[in-house]
Amino acid sequence: YLLEMKSLILPPEHILxxxxxxxxxxxxxxxxxxxxxxxxxxxLHCTWEGxxxxxxxxxxxxxxxxxxxxxxxxxxxELLPSFHEVSVYPKKELPFFILFTAGLCSFTAMLAMxxxxxxxxxxxxAKAFFSTLFAPLDFFADKMENFMPSSFWHQLTRx
Numbered sequence: 001y002l003l004e005m006k007s008l009i010l011p012p013e014h015i016l017x018x019x020x021x022x023x024x025x026x027x028x029x030x031x032x033x034x035x036x037x038x039x040x041x042x043x044l045h046c047t048w049e050g051x052x053x054x055x056x057x058x059x060x061x062x063x064x065x066x067x068x069x070x071x072x073x074x075x076x077x078e079l080l081p082s083f084h085e086v087s088v089y090p091k092k093e094l095p096f097f098i099l100f101t102a103g104l105c106s107f108t109a110m111l112a113m114x115x116x117x118x119x120x121x122x123x124x125x126a127k128a129f130f131s132t133l134f135a136p137l138d139f140f141a142d143k144m145e146n147f148m149p150s151s152f153w154h155q156l157t158r159x
Contacts, residue, residue, distance in 0.1 A: 001023050001024055001027030001028075001031075002026075002027050003041060003048065004031075009080070010028065011025035011029075014079055015079075019076040021076050023087070073086055
């Protein structure tokens with residue numbers, strides 16, 4: 001609100017600490033002071049951009065990072081007018097590698113459990129899977145065998 005990236009409105013009658021209503025009230029009463037100090041808003045802008053780069057990932061350093069309680073957003077929606085868009089603290093998503101690894105481990109565990117419970121059936125599925133997977137390679141090998149004379153393949157194996 002101090003950087004005027006969101007429209008400033010009249011502050012509500014009640015203010016929620018660490019919420020949007022507190023930010024609106026602070027900006028409403030103190031924006032003029034920030035504008036009077038030369039370079040203050042520029043410094044604030046640089047600091048604000050840098051803050052979001054250092055927000056830790058959810059699993060970083062072994063603990064979850066919750067800067068604001070979850071009830072703040074709901075209470076601010078009640079305090080502020082309905083046309084005002086309430087700010088939501090940005091959350092970093094889990095890196096793709098962690099999601100991919102979790103999915104791969106889960107899939108492997110499921111395959112191991114199914115193979116333990118139904119070994120014959122899983123053998124049939126594995127054979128069908130690999131024959132389907134290598135079907136294009138077999139097709140290509142057959143076409144190459146028909147295209148090249150057999151003596152050529154014999155000469156290649158001797159090299």
